[in-house]
Amino acid sequence: MREEPKILGLLCKWCSYAGADLAGTSRFTYPPNVRIVQVPCSGRIDPVMIFRAFSEGYDGVLVSGCHPGDCHYGTGNYFARRKLAVARRLLETVGVSLDRMCFAWVSAAEGRKFSEVCAEFTERLKKLGGREKTMAREAVAR
Amino acid sequence: MKELRARAGEAFDRGAIDVLLCWRSDTEDGKVKPHVFKKGDDLETVVFDDRCVHNLVTFLPEVAGHNKKTGVVLKGCDGRALVTLLTEKRLKRDGLYIITVACDGVKIDGKTAAKCADCVTSVSPIADVVIGEKKALKPAEYKQLEYIEKMKPDERWQFFSQQFERCARCYTCRQVCPMCYCETCIAEQVGPAWIDASTKLSANTMWQLSRAYHLAGRCADCGECERACPERLPLRLLNAAMQKTVKELFGVVPGTDADAQPPLSVLAQDDPDSLLEGKR
Numbered sequence: 001m002r003e004e005p006k007i008l009g010l011l012c013k014w015c016s017y018a019g020a021d022l023a024g025t026s027r028f029t030y031p032p033n034v035r036i037v038q039v040p041c042s043g044r045i046d047p048v049m050i051f052r053a054f055s056e057g058y059d060g061v062l063v064s065g066c067h068p069g070d071c072h073y074g075t076g077n078y079f080a081r082r083k084l085a086v087a088r089r090l091l092e093t094v095g096v097s098l099d100r101m102c103f104a105w106v107s108a109a110e111g112r113k114f115s116e117v118c119a120e121f122t123e124r125l126k127k128l129g130g131r132e133k134t135m136a137r138e139a140v141a142r
Numbered sequence: 143m144k145e146l147r148a149r150a151g152e153a154f155d156r157g158a159i160d161v162l163l164c165w166r167s168d169t170e171d172g173k174v175k176p177h178v179f180k181k182g183d184d185l186e187t188v189v190f191d192d193r194c195v196h197n198l199v200t201f202l203p204e205v206a207g208h209n210k211k212t213g214v215v216l217k218g219c220d221g222r223a224l225v226t227l228l229t230e231k232r233l234k235r236d237g238l239y240i241i242t243v244a245c246d247g248v249k250i251d252g253k254t255a256a257k258c259a260d261c262v263t264s265v266s267p268i269a270d271v272v273i274g275e276k277k278a279l280k281p282a283e284y285k286q287l288e289y290i291e292k293m294k295p296d297e298r299w300q301f302f303s304q305q306f307e308r309c310a311r312c313y314t315c316r317q318v319c320p321m322c323y324c325e326t327c328i329a330e331q332v333g334p335a336w337i338d339a340s341t342k343l344s345a346n347t348m349w350q351l352s353r354a355y356h357l358a359g360r361c362a363d364c365g366e367c368e369r370a371c372p373e374r375l376p377l378r379l380l381n382a383a384m385q386k387t388v389k390e391l392f393g394v395v396p397g398t399d400a401d402a403q404p405p406l407s408v409l410a411q412d413d414p415d416s417l418l419e420g421k422r
Contacts, residue, residue: 048355
């Protein structure tokens with residue numbers, strides 16, 4: 001049996017979490033593989049959280065916040081963009097392929113976009129599948 | 143060396159410095175050691191040669207905290223570390239008297255240190271006194287990364303997991319690093335304890351990734367972590383990956399520009415979204 005990928009979603013409270021909420025109330029369907037954690041702002045996302053997700057056995061991490069210019073706190077997402085860009089390259093260096101992380105700007109009005117992002121990302125991870133040994137799986141096994 | 147001693151003595155006499163942080167040569171094992179010289183001390187043991195591998199900037203915040211006017215002797219790589227600490231406002235430029243000595247490379251166990259091949263500044267970028275000739279050096283090419291870049295993701299993880307598995311979590315790399323000055327390190331935080339204290343592979347990976355990430359855009363490549371590591375982990379490899387990333391994405395070489403802001407704490411509204419795809 002093929003194992004379903006486990007995805008951690010880190011969503012900003014003001015835009016993306018509300019976008020996910022809208023996807024629910026609008027009854028757009030998306031794969032149940034995404035476990036959502038609400039954070040106050042995408043600027044709050046410490047890359048250590050992403051490292052932790054991978055070392056705890058998640059197959060992919062979805063990070064989403066307000067569009068640039070729309071941050072509730074003004075500038076959080078600009079800082080997030082720089083931090084996450086660097087963190088992503090670090091994970092790539094140690095062998096977590098770039099495809100295992102997904103960054104998307106989703107506003108509170110974009111319920112449809114949120115469901116599409118989730119579906120696309122889940123599909124991508126299914127293709128990567130168990131053939132590629134992830135850092136996560138191996139680290140947990142040892 | 144004569145000039146260094148003369149300049150140091152002159153700075154003491156003139157009252158420009160109260161203490162001098164430098165290396166001293168009169169040790170039992172023939173190695174040089176970092177030492178704080180006070181006024182009236184015998185400056186004949188002040189030394190700078192290719193044995194002076196230690197980064198004195200690691201000790202500088204503490205020494206400068208206890209003294210009004212601190213003199214310090216720096217190589218090129220130490221100078222880069224100091225520049226980063228100054229831009230982060232960890233130290234104040236006033237009250238520091240910086241003597242920099244042109245460095246031709248240092249030796250570890252009789253061999254030229256690996257970091258010296260990638261050195262970008264032979265003298266400190268900021269200084270009050272420059273001793274010796276400044277050399278023009280090529281920008282770093284991060285050649286040691288080619289070995290990793292050729293690998294597929296699986297192979298990379300196989301390589302790094304073998305390395306991380308050896309980590310003893312002694313945190314020597316942190317203690318010796320001039321950039322690691324947090325009062326409570328993330329590795330020791332509890333509630334939430336992000337990094338498990340055990341030496342499991344997953345916990346070691348967490349520690350090594352967090353350490354490398356926290357040095358992104360800050361690491362001056364002084365190579366102290368790798369020199370001090372009792373397990374001989376290739377720590378400079380991860381640091382180099384971060385330096386290359388920061389250079390490619392933000393055009394920053396840490397420690398070379400005294401006016402630059404740390405790249406990860408800059409409000410950059412004009413960054414393209416392609417940053418998140420790993421390119422500029």
